[in-house]
Amino acid sequence: xxxxxxxxxxxxxxxxxxxxxxxxxxxxxxxxxxxxxxxxxxxxxxxxxxxxxxxxxxxxxxxxxxxxxxxxxxxxxxxxxxxxxxxxxxxxxxxxxxxxxxxxxxxxxxxxxxxxxxxxxxxxxxxxxxxxxxxxxxxxxxxxxxxxxxxxxxxxxxxxxxxxxxxxxxxxxxxxxxxxxxxxxxxxxxxxxxxxxxxxxxxxxxxxxxxxxxxxxxxxxxxxxxxxxxxxxxxxxxxxxxxxxxxxxxxxxxxxxxxxxxxxxxxxxxxxxxxxxxxxxxxxxxxxxxxxxxxxxxxxxxxxxxxxxxxxxxxxxxxxxxxxxxxxxxxxxxxxxxxxxxxxxxxxxxxxxxxxxxxxxxxxxxxxxxxxxxxxxxxxxxxxxxxxxxxxxxxxxxxxxxxxxxxxxxxxxxxxxxxxxxxxxxxxxxxxxxxxxxxxxxxxxxxxxxxxxxxxxxxxxxxxxxxxxxxxxxxx
Amino acid sequence: xxxxxxxxxxxxxxxxxxxxxxxxxxxxxxxxxxxxxxxxxxxxxxxxxxxxxxxxxxxxxxxxxxxxxxxxxxxxxxxxxxxxxxxxxxxxxxxxxxxxxxxxxxxxxxxxxxxxxxxxxxxxxxxxxxxxxxxxxxxxxxxxxxxxxxxxxxxxxxxxxxxxxxxxxxxxxxxxxxxxxxxxxxxxxxxxxxxxxxxxxxxxxxxxxxxxxxxxxxxxxxxxxxxxxxxxxxxxxxxxxxxxxxxxxxxxxxxxxxxxxxxxxxxxxxxxxxxxxxxxxxxxxxxxxxxxxxxxxxxxxxxxxxxxxxxxxxxxxxxxxxxxxxxxxxxxxxxxxxxxxxxxxxxxxxxxxxxxxxxxxxxxxxxxxxxxxxxxxxxxxxxxxxxxxxxxxxxxxxxxxxxxxxxxxxxxxxxxxxxxxxxxxxxxxxxxxxxxxxx
Numbered sequence: 001x002x003x004x005x006x007x008x009x010x011x012x013x014x015x016x017x018x019x020x021x022x023x024x025x026x027x028x029x030x031x032x033x034x035x036x037x038x039x040x041x042x043x044x045x046x047x048x049x050x051x052x053x054x055x056x057x058x059x060x061x062x063x064x065x066x067x068x069x070x071x072x073x074x075x076x077x078x079x080x081x082x083x084x085x086x087x088x089x090x091x092x093x094x095x096x097x098x099x100x101x102x103x104x105x106x107x108x109x110x111x112x113x114x115x116x117x118x119x120x121x122x123x124x125x126x127x128x129x130x131x132x133x134x135x136x137x138x139x140x141x142x143x144x145x146x147x148x149x150x151x152x153x154x155x156x157x158x159x160x161x162x163x164x165x166x167x168x169x170x171x172x173x174x175x176x177x178x179x180x181x182x183x184x185x186x187x188x189x190x191x192x193x194x195x196x197x198x199x200x201x202x203x204x205x206x207x208x209x210x211x212x213x214x215x216x217x218x219x220x221x222x223x224x225x226x227x228x229x230x231x232x233x234x235x236x237x238x239x240x241x242x243x244x245x246x247x248x249x250x251x252x253x254x255x256x257x258x259x260x261x262x263x264x265x266x267x268x269x270x271x272x273x274x275x276x277x278x279x280x281x282x283x284x285x286x287x288x289x290x291x292x293x294x295x296x297x298x299x300x301x302x303x304x305x306x307x308x309x310x311x312x313x314x315x316x317x318x319x320x321x322x323x324x325x326x327x328x329x330x331x332x333x334x335x336x337x338x339x340x341x342x343x344x345x346x347x348x349x350x351x352x353x354x355x356x357x358x359x360x361x362x363x364x365x366x367x368x369x370x371x372x373x374x375x376x377x378x379x380x381x382x383x384x385x386x387x388x389x390x391x392x393x394x395x396x397x398x399x400x401x402x403x404x405x406x407x408x409x410x411x412x413x414x415x416x417x418x419x420x421x422x423x424x425x426x427x428x429x430x431x432x433x434x435x436x437x438x439x440x441x442x443x444x445x446x447x448x449x450x451x452x453x454x455x456x457x458x459x460x461x462x463x464x465x466x467x468x469x470x471x472x473x474x475x476x
Numbered sequence: 477x478x479x480x481x482x483x484x485x486x487x488x489x490x491x492x493x494x495x496x497x498x499x500x501x502x503x504x505x506x507x508x509x510x511x512x513x514x515x516x517x518x519x520x521x522x523x524x525x526x527x528x529x530x531x532x533x534x535x536x537x538x539x540x541x542x543x544x545x546x547x548x549x550x551x552x553x554x555x556x557x558x559x560x561x562x563x564x565x566x567x568x569x570x571x572x573x574x575x576x577x578x579x580x581x582x583x584x585x586x587x588x589x590x591x592x593x594x595x596x597x598x599x600x601x602x603x604x605x606x607x608x609x610x611x612x613x614x615x616x617x618x619x620x621x622x623x624x625x626x627x628x629x630x631x632x633x634x635x636x637x638x639x640x641x642x643x644x645x646x647x648x649x650x651x652x653x654x655x656x657x658x659x660x661x662x663x664x665x666x667x668x669x670x671x672x673x674x675x676x677x678x679x680x681x682x683x684x685x686x687x688x689x690x691x692x693x694x695x696x697x698x699x700x701x702x703x704x705x706x707x708x709x710x711x712x713x714x715x716x717x718x719x720x721x722x723x724x725x726x727x728x729x730x731x732x733x734x735x736x737x738x739x740x741x742x743x744x745x746x747x748x749x750x751x752x753x754x755x756x757x758x759x760x761x762x763x764x765x766x767x768x769x770x771x772x773x774x775x776x777x778x779x780x781x782x783x784x785x786x787x788x789x790x791x792x793x794x795x796x797x798x799x800x801x802x803x804x805x806x807x808x809x810x811x812x813x814x815x816x817x818x819x820x821x822x823x824x825x826x827x828x829x830x831x832x833x834x835x836x837x838x839x840x841x842x843x844x845x846x847x848x849x850x851x852x853x854x855x856x857x858x859x860x861x862x863x864x865x866x867x868x869x870x871x872x873x874x875x876x877x878x879x880x881x882x883x884x885x886x887x888x889x890x891x892x893x894x895x896x897x898x899x900x901x902x903x904x905x906x907x908x909x910x911x912x913x914x915x
Contacts, residue, residue, distance in 0.1 A: 223511055447581040
């Protein structure tokens, strides 16, 4: 498919910045003493029709799931139902977080319902909804592990993370004060039990694992992995980024995981919003429930109440987390139910396998679930991705995980049908045969052409204030 | 319904695709050992949109219909329809992080404009394009202070009046960085500067103050605090919010090295505490900033274009040595906030902020006339909210007021806190009447 993204352009810029349309300086003349107030504020002052056009044009210069396929591996870019958006826009959904629990029984009922849904889906005993994103969930889970070990008088210093794991795993463990021990992958792309045995020890607080892993491969030795970690006194942490492959078919709790986070913006189809808000609820087995963040919601006398778990780690968000995202996730799960969730996984896995069979690139390892890492071989995966931008599809994740050279990590999700997947495959196959010069000029049909990212980092200009003087440079 | 309503496959399509893959059924595609296969039922039914919508509406209707005079860090300002409407355009709402900038210019430009608003309002040259909320922004600021201060320091000084959510998050954010949090006292609702001077030492990595404070007080000693921090080579971190920034002294002018706080006061309706943290700092700390940054660059035609930049700070590149673990953040909320700021424009921003001062002053004066009530407790300038003394026990008063349909905070045995904005000011008469009845 040929794709032409909207492009607006005026004299060396695409859609002008608001500041280029208007800048109005307003003097601050307040009843407050002068030393408490600023002198003036300079901001754009545009009419509503002008703003409506500005943002509409900018939206047209942006690509979303409703524009076309978005097969970013490990990101699970599903179609976001209009229904859940409508539910989240209900006026009764908005209340202040300091309201008395008695006066927000509806909100608490939804939160409790979502806790129950997630606990069942994950095979966990208790769930906190407070973490505002997946990485915040990881941090929360690791804090829970730390609190658990400390309560047992068993201070441990290391968290083990497979080399192919999400970068957030490393960062979250380090943020909690742990040394990160990187676990190399085995020849089959999975955890190598010998390497694991060598890495695990008295200092192991936890192993953080994604299953299926970031290559889309199920860790078939999960029972042995869990035993190895548990025998050493460590806890097993499940990174929920790839849970979409398992809904209703396998549960982290049943696999021996003690702690997990859910990426509701991935698995449960709440929008990514250009990079958030997400939500990263954390589930734990019963032994760890008393460490969860405070407060928690529970049932009481036909209603709901808040309580602080006995040995709570405290807070990971100022209030209750990203409520609107949680409400959407609740609506999504309730809409699909058991059968719908199972089917979502089935179609996600079918789509990945079908697409993999249709593209002219090697796909090492296997069998895979909802995503696969094709290799661009001696081509540059990032260049191929730029070429794909002109085909009406978003390219896959490139050059990660590093285990696959020039990886193109592709996750079509369940929301594409056969013809859409065939288009996607055609886009792949077209760029695979394109010559390097053509690719170097790509993309040509997007709002902007190839962007100088090195220049952006070398000369950081991070606000329109930093653009002053640009005109002089341009004419020099 | 037997399948996902959002999986578009027809039965014939599914069969053809299974054929193409070379299996007989979807189940064959799952490479899950039997020992860990789940063959039970999750136990929840699928529901139609219509039925589920009725159910959720009925559930949410269990919330009492109260007029909220609540604040303490989370504020209800009227969100213009333009924001609600255009932010929901699917190209914005359903997009991912802008890892392919050529096809996501629109969102990048909005985030660049959001950063620009914060640069204008704070006077600091660097603002990131979102934190989760004010509490996590404060936690990140403390961690930044721990990194940039090369002394053996380890103490973060915070006010006695600190929101419990912020305090709780801060404790968790600093624990892994071997920093400790200490409190300094307040005096009549503002910072006790002498006490801070005594508390600051060579081991202080960051001095944190707020304006407006948790009690709604506009802090009069910021410049002095900035100087105290500077004298000890500690970072001066100011907590504030995006509306207050339009009126109060520029943070850069009082010596702030980092500005954190809530930006969700614009752009989000009260959403049970869902937030947007703002984060701005000096140029010298650029490579220590947590979170995403959008920068201007140019494309192959030499036309100005935008991209995520300085990503070597971030977790997907630097892993355990990243400046933060933040990945998914609050980008769409930042987009809404930027739209809200743009909708208000320069005049609208200043007017709104001034109204926060006059509304609070007027309501406090009226409550002060109620027998058995004194307001404001602190003889200071206030922004949006203030503390009220009640001769009767505060909890009982709050409970009576709630029965009349109003929510206020209880902050002490005889203290309530009341927050007023343009969304509830029309109910001020009724609130005063409810106070009269309750005390």
